[in-house]
Each structure stands twice: as C-alpha cells, then as structure tokens.
Amino acid sequence: MATNAPLIEVRNLVKHFGSVIALSGVSLSVHRGEVMCLLGDNGAGKSTLIKTLAGVHKPTSGDFLVEGRPVSFQSPRDALDAGIATVYQDLAMIPLMSVTRNFFMGREPVKGAWPFRRVDFAYCDAVTREEMHKIGIDVRDPHQAVGTLSGGERQCVAIARAVYFGAKVLILDEPTSALGVAQTSMVLKYIHQVRQKGLGVIFITHNVRHAYAVGDRFTILNRGKTLGTYAKTEIAIDELQNLMAGGKELQAVSEELGGMV
C-alpha cells in the first residue's frame, strides 16, 4: 500500500440520475491531515459528489480510489467500514428514536456471546453524553427522541457521531448551517483537531470565511464540473468568494447592500 497515496481520490467522476446529469467529470483528492473545502453554488453537485464518496450513490463512470486502491461501495455501510464517516446535509437522523440510538445506529457496540449478544446501552449512553458535551451541547437526557431536539442540536448529534466513527476521512456537508456561534466555532475547531490527528476532511460550506479559516485546499464545483483546485497560498479570500458564486459578479450586489455581502 502506497502510504503517500491520497486517502480518497476520484477522477472524471460522472453521475447521472436518469436524464439529469448531476456530475459530469469531477476530479478531487484528499490527503492525510488535509482539509479539502468543496465549494460551489446551490445545485452545483456538491452533495451528489460526497454521497457518491459515502457509498449512497454508485458512480455512472469514473475512478474512485481509497488509499490508492480502486473501490466500488455497494452501500454506505461499506464506506463506513472503510473509515469514511459522513454528516449528510439532511443529517440522516430518525426523529422517533432516542439520541443514543441515533448516535450508534448501524455501529452498535455489542457485548456477550452469540445467542445472548446485546447492545451495551450503558456504554452508549455514556459515550453519547460525553461526545455531545465535547461539542458544546448538554444533552438533557440521552433517551429523549431526536425529534424533540432543536435543529442545531440535531446537527451537533450528526457531527459528533461522524467525528466519533470517522477513522480515516470525515465528510461534512454544510454542517454549520443551523449552528449558533459557539457551536460553529467548536465545529471548526473539531475540523482542525481531526486534521491534526491525520485524518482527511472534506468540508462543504457556503460561508467563505469558515472555508478560509480551516481549509488547506479548495475545490470549486460548478454545474457538475470542477472549476479548479487551489491551495490556500494560491488564492485570496475575495477571489475564492467570486469563484464560489460560479463566477457571477458579486461586486454590484455587494455595493448595493453597502458592502456587506
């Protein structure tokens, strides 16, 4: 196994949904200890791309390599087994189930020998509390249904879960869209920490300042194609913002609103 191969690499990835062409030839790579920001307009194909990496969609064509080896995930379970954990834009939480059951869904730790093998719920509760506390949310009661949590609290459960289970790569699809100031900075700190542990991170956001704060490289997606990949040293924050908008000139709007965009 080549140790300097990227954790994840895709080349010329194409994804069609029937007649809809969501991705038409996207290339991207993430290395160890690197935060790759995936940027682009609404509908650019960011979520479709990361869902393909997470095993939800199968690519129509193109190469997908994990640590240099070609893979073909049949389900998100395969991706999780390969150490790729994802926070989806829609969070993938089940409202009727408790925080703990959601946290460990699909990855339940078990104890006991086979016919009596059971989930270690005491341990699960403790971990859930602990991990949620680290992210800055005090869970009132880990048995409370996720449906009763606020939108931001729910997002925090999804992030804490992915960070806890992500062994190699952490994918975050707009993880801070509903978060308060404190939780947002906590998530950015998390991303930084995860990078220091040597994981690769793919971070999707519409907030250029968040992207610039933690990103090492930036890949811009536009209408299902990569516009380009830039290292942080190559690009200034203003340029990045213009590229994110799909090249649309933001200057005029910005001036109209008194330079606040």
Next chain:
Amino acid sequence: MVDITQPVNAAPVGRPAQDERLKETSLLTRLMRRPELGALAGLVLVTLFFLATADASMFTLAGLMNILAPASQLGILAIAAALLMIGGEFDLSIGSMIAFAGLVFGSFVVLTEWPLLLAIAATFVVAGLIGGLNGQIVIRTKLPSFIVTLAFLFILRGLALVGLKWATGGSTQLRGVGGEAGEGWVREIFSGNAFEGLFAWLAANDLIDKFPTGLPTVTGIPVSIVWFVLFALVATWVLLRTRAGNWIFAAGGDPNAARNSGVPVDRVKTALFMLTACSAALVAVLTVLDAGSTDARRGFQKEFEAIIAAVIGGSLLTGGYGSAIGAFFGAIIFGMVSIGLTYTRFDADWFQVFLGAMLLLAVLFNNFIRRKVTGER
C-alpha cells in the same frame, strides 16, 4: 474570525447528574413513553368489564385457558406483524399463509410420509422462502408492501385451495395428519399440553380444581400458549436490547436515513417478511396437529386480526414505533373479548363492534403518544 489553534476544551468531568432544564420526569411521563402502555390500560379495562359482567367461571383456570388458547395463536402472528410494522411494512398474506403452510405441512406428513421433524422444518423453509419473496418484491419494486402482500393474500389462498383438491382428489380438507404424525418429543413440542406433571402434582395437593377422580380439570398449558409467551419475551428482548432491534426501529423510522447511517435496511426488511411467514407456518403446524387435519379456510382473516392486535399494542401504522409486548397484550385483549362475551348475557356478535371501537381508540391514542414523543412537531 475563530481562533482555531486552540485545542478543544477538555470536557469537564464532574457535571450535575440532572440537567436543570429537565423537569423531574414523573413515573407517569416515563410510562407514557412506552408504546405498550395503551394496551396494558386496555387490558385492565377489559378485565374490569368482564369481572363486572361475566359469569365467575370465566376467571377460573379452565376459563383462562379457554381465552388464552385462541389468543396465543393470534398473538404469535401479532408479535411478528408488530415487528414488521415497526420495520415499516405490512404483510396481508399471513392468514392465507396459514392455509398454505397447513397444506404444505399436511402433504409432507400424509403424502410423502416424512418424519414429523423433517416435515416441520421443510414447512418453515417453504414459508420462509415465500416471505423472502414478498420482501424482495417490495424492496426491488419499491411498491407499497400493502399491495404486494394483498396479491399474495389471494395467490396463497388460491394455491391452498387448488393444492388441497389436488392432494385429496377433490376435497378441500386433508385428513389423517394427526394419525400419520405419530408420537414422540417433536409432537409434544408442537401439540397437546405442557407441564402436565406439574398440573397433576398441583391437583394432588389440592392447589387447583380437580375432578372427583383426582385428575385436574385443566391437565396442562396448551403448547401454543408456551410458544406465545416465549416468542413475546424473545421478540421484546431482541427489539429493545439488540443490534437487530435498533435496525428494525431505524428501518421503519426512516429507511433512507437508516441506510445512510450504515443500517442494512433491505436485509432487515427481508428478514422481517420471512419472520411473519414463519410465524404463520408455526400457527399452521400448531393448529393442524391439534385438529389432525387441514382445510382451505384455515387462518381466514387472521392478517387483519394480527394487525389490529399489533395496533392495539401500540405499533404505529407508519412504522418506526411500537412494541412486541404490546402486541402480546393486544392479542390477549382480542381473545378475552371474543371468548369473554360468551360468558356474559350480551349477544356474542357485539364482538365486532367492540373490536372496531377498540381499534379506533388505539389509533387515536397512538397518534397522540407519537406527537408527545416527537415533541408535537
């Protein structure tokens, strides 16, 4: 801008055990969160009603066995139906599956003259395969399971009829299963009474009613009741304590979210369809061995009764929420009302009215509970 060079604060360890934003959860609130609460309350109400109106003989040991024997056959189906409903699907074919599995079982015993154990095992395999087929069709076509299994309701009932006529040369009843099955430990697991020694001992020591000859009036517990109780216990444990249980709740709550989180949703659903079919096969084996014959009407409309018992037991029609022990209580309520009315001076045909009212109440109650649990969203 956020200072990202600072490490994340270590979590302070000594935190208050109780959050100040949490009201002291009363026992009642905690009970309200359990889906089987409604069924338990219903059982208490129904019991009180019959204590007040029914002949005292209903609540003797013999009377209870009278109620529990049919309740147990329905209950085995209802528990499986509840698990499937929690997993987000329906199986309307279980009633017909009883007739079909009865035919398969009867044929293996009478026509091919296989040993009982082999015949039973083969019946379960056939039922499991058909259940798996149901599941695969539902998963691959993404059609509602309601419609797919409705098709199998007719297909299996028709096959049972045609098959019986073919096997018997024109009759819709296959006789002689009881005789061909023979005796032995396999037979004892699937028919007759359990704990006969215990009951004889209890009678000898004047602990239960006995005839003047010294024999107990109730010679044991029908094995179907033992199967029913064991199944309820195992299903409850699996649902609440195991990985498979968490997957069942997840698959029914939101199959997409579950799949994206790594739950093998398709495998879970297929297994549940196989389980409901096998529960029907178990009821077929139990009832055919008891009756000694099988006929094409066996299990008629049992699919609806099983779903009603599951709903009374607190399972949501929309999936993701429910209880196996609730279905257990639901089936007992069902048996108590259907048999209990014969102990009263009411016309036994009130049963259907009672049942419909019960179902309506249960659905309203479940809906209310669901909104409570999910925070009225």
